[in-house]
Every structure is written in structure tokens, then in C-alpha cells.
Amino acid sequence: MDARILAKPQATDTFNEKLDIALEDSFSKDGEDSSAHIFIQRCLYHINRLKLFWYDELQNYSNENSRFLFDVRSKIEERWSAWEENQVSSKKLNSSEVAQVLCERADEDLDPEPSEEGKYIRDEISENGYRRLLAIASLDGLVEASQLSRVLGGAASDVQLMLTKIFWEEYGGGKLGRKHSSHFATMLEELGLDSRPEAYLDIVPWEVLANINHSFLLSEQKRKFLRYVGGLMFIEISVPASFRNNKLAGERLGLNGEATSYWDIHIKEDIRHGQWMLNDVALPLLEKYPEDAWEMVMGYDQQKFLSARAAAAIVASIRKSEDDPVLVQEKMESLI
Numbered sequence: 001m002d003a004r005i006l007a008k009p010q011a012t013d014t015f016n017e018k019l020d021i022a023l024e025d026s027f028s029k030d031g032e033d034s035s036a037h038i039f040i041q042r043c044l045y046h047i048n049r050l051k052l053f054w055y056d057e058l059q060n061y062s063n064e065n066s067r068f069l070f071d072v073r074s075k076i077e078e079r080w081s082a083w084e085e086n087q088v089s090s091k092k093l094n095s096s097e098v099a100q101v102l103c104e105r106a107d108e109d110l111d112p113e114p115s116e117e118g119k120y121i122r123d124e125i126s127e128n129g130y131r132r133l134l135a136i137a138s139l140d141g142l143v144e145a146s147q148l149s150r151v152l153g154g155a156a157s158d159v160q161l162m163l164t165k166i167f168w169e170e171y172g173g174g175k176l177g178r179k180h181s182s183h184f185a186t187m188l189e190e191l192g193l194d195s196r197p198e199a200y201l202d203i204v205p206w207e208v209l210a211n212i213n214h215s216f217l218l219s220e221q222k223r224k225f226l227r228y229v230g231g232l233m234f235i236e237i238s239v240p241a242s243f244r245n246n247k248l249a250g251e252r253l254g255l256n257g258e259a260t261s262y263w264d265i266h267i268k269e270d271i272r273h274g275q276w277m278l279n280d281v282a283l284p285l286l287e288k289y290p291e292d293a294w295e296m297v298m299g300y301d302q303q304k305f306l307s308a309r310a311a312a313a314i315v316a317s318i319r320k321s322e323d324d325p326v327l328v329q330e331k332m333e334s335l336i
């Protein structure tokens with residue numbers, strides 16, 4: 001790609017122009033232009049996904065080190081991350097405050113009052129809505145914990161080993177059938193959906209893509225390691241409560257255990273993972289980096305915000321599909 005651009009630089013003019021407009025529409029005005037957001041987040045996702053291996057044609061990776069793609073990603077991330085950081089207030093805390101705040105957050109988020117979105121999923125969605133929930137969530141669920149693999153390498157420490165232990169459990173302890181993503185694939189198949197990764201990329205709201213791109217952003221930049229850890233801690237702590245609503249929805253709809261197994265395994269395992277993240281990852285890192293430890297709180301709070309925004313977007317998409325199930329069904333089938 002870079003050689004082609006070098007030979008004909010004007011080939012990128014239209015794209016660059018569109019990108020500049022979309023960046024302006026997303027991050028300069030009121031940020032309400034969702035078509036600009038989806039364009040930005042899809043561009044970023046398509047570049048970020050090259051960090052993972054998909055067991056497909058090797059030539060699909062021939063542009064992974066493209067200077068052009070690197071520049072596009074940097075340009076987007078610079079504007080986007082500044083905009084995101086403005087949405088969540090975070091301040092520098094001293095190390096004793098960080099310890100207290102992390103313990104309080106962990107307590108609060110382990111078993112919170114269900115959100116409006118959680119209640120809607122638990123009490124109201126139809127089977128069609130449940131299928132849509134799975135289709136959208138599959139973009140992350142089928143490759144889950146992939147970004148964690150990107151922060152494991154490097155010098156040995158107890159923190160590194162605890163992160164590896166969590167990773168090992170996410171990856172089913174070496175058994176494909178027990179890998180969390182395999183549970184997701186089983187759920188999809190049980191509902192007659194496509195279990196190939198990215199099958200439903202076209203119906204994923206920008207807020208969900210932003211959540212995935214955020215995880216790439218933090219895991220690929222070692223300077224942001226503490227923020228990544230804070231974000232992962234929030235996910236592990238909060239997942240049991242939020243997935244309980246999904247599981248109860250499946251049960252209310254009379255679906256069998258295979259159709260809810262991914263939620264089940266997380267309700268069990270993530271209570272443990274959350275405690276490990278707090279006691280064996282975050283608190284030891286606080287000792288090691290007392291000056292910068294507040295970044296874990298920042299990462300935690302930002303992830304909480306991004307997760308809630310993504311959940312709200314998924315529910316909005318489900319509500320829309322409940323209003324017009326035929327149309328959505330056709331769209332989903334056309335994607336298979």
C-alpha cells in the first residue's frame with residue numbers, strides 16, 4: 001500500500017478529506033454525529049485488528065507495518081483519546097487515596113443496583129433481542145482477552161504472573177472447549193447464529209467499537225499500562241453482575257444452558273478474577289508506582305464510562321430491532 005501511495009500520493013486525497021471531516025464532526029462540535037463516529041471507529045478497528053492473528057490468508061497482513069495506516073491511526077487516536085478523557089473527570093490522587101478508592105470502587109461495582117439497561121435485558125427483551133445482543137457482543141466475545149495477551153511479555157514479576165494466570169483461565173487452561181470464546185461460539189450456534197469472528201461487524205454500534213479500540217489503545221502503549229490494568233480491573237469486577245442479567249434473560253426466554261454458558265462461566269470465574277486484579281495486580285503496582293498509581297483509578301473510571309455507554313448503545317439497538325424485527329432479521333440473515 002505504501003509503495004502505491006508513494007507512486008501516486010493523490011490516491012489518498014478523498015479518504016484524507018473524509019477523515020478530516022469526520023474527525024471534525026465527531027470531536028469538535030457536540031459529538032452527536034453518529035455517522036462520523038462510526039466511520040472513525042471502523043477505520044480504527046480495521047487498523048487495530050491487524051495486531052491480532054485471525055488464522056486467515058497471510059497476505060491479509062501485508063500492510064500491517066504500513067506508514068500510511070500508522071499515520072491514520074495516530075491522527076485518529078490523538079483527537080479521539082483527548083475527547084474521551086474530557087468525558088470522565090480524573091484527578092491525581094496520592095497513593096493512600098488510590099488504595100482506598102480502588103477498594104471502594106471494587107465493593108460498589110461487584111454487586112450494584114441493576115442499571116436501566118440491565119433491567120431491560122433481564123425483564124423485557126424477546127428472543128430476537130437476545131439474538132441481537134449476542135450478535136453485537138460476539139465481536140469482542142469471540143476473541144475475548146486478546147488484548148490481555150499484548151501486555152504479558154516483558155520482565156518477570158508477581159504481577160506479570162497473576163495477569164498470565166487470569167489469561168490462562170480466559171483461554172480455558174489450554175483446552176479449546178473451555179476457552180471463554182468457545183462458550184461464546186456455542187451460545188451463538190445454539191441460537192442459530194454465525195459463530196465466525198466479525199460476522200456481525202456491520203451491525204456493531206460505534207460505542208461498542210470505541211470500547212474495543214480503547215482496549216487496543218491502552219494495551220499497545222506500555223506508558224498506559226496502569227490505565228490498562230485499571231480498566232481490566234473494572235471489567236473483571238463488574239462482569240458478574242452485568243452478565244447475571246443476560247443469563248436471567250436467557251432463562252426467562254426458556255433457552256437451555258448452552259445458550260447462556262458464556263455468562264455462566266463469567267459469573268463464576270470473574271468474581272475470583274476481580275479479587276486477583278485488586279489484591280495481586282493493582283495494589284502491588286501501587287507500591288511499585290506510588291506517583292503514577294492514580295492512573296489505575298483513571299483507567300478504571302474511564303472503562304466504567306465506556307462500558308456503560310456501549311451497553312446503552314446495545315440496548316438502543318435491541319429496542320430498535322424489537323420495533324421492527326422483520327427488517328433486522330433480514331439484515332442479520334443477509335450477513336450470514
Ligand SMILES: [Fe+2]
Nearest residue numbers: 144170180266
Ligand atoms: Fe472471559
Ligand SMILES: [Fe+2]
Nearest residue numbers: 236269270273
Ligand atoms: Fe475474567
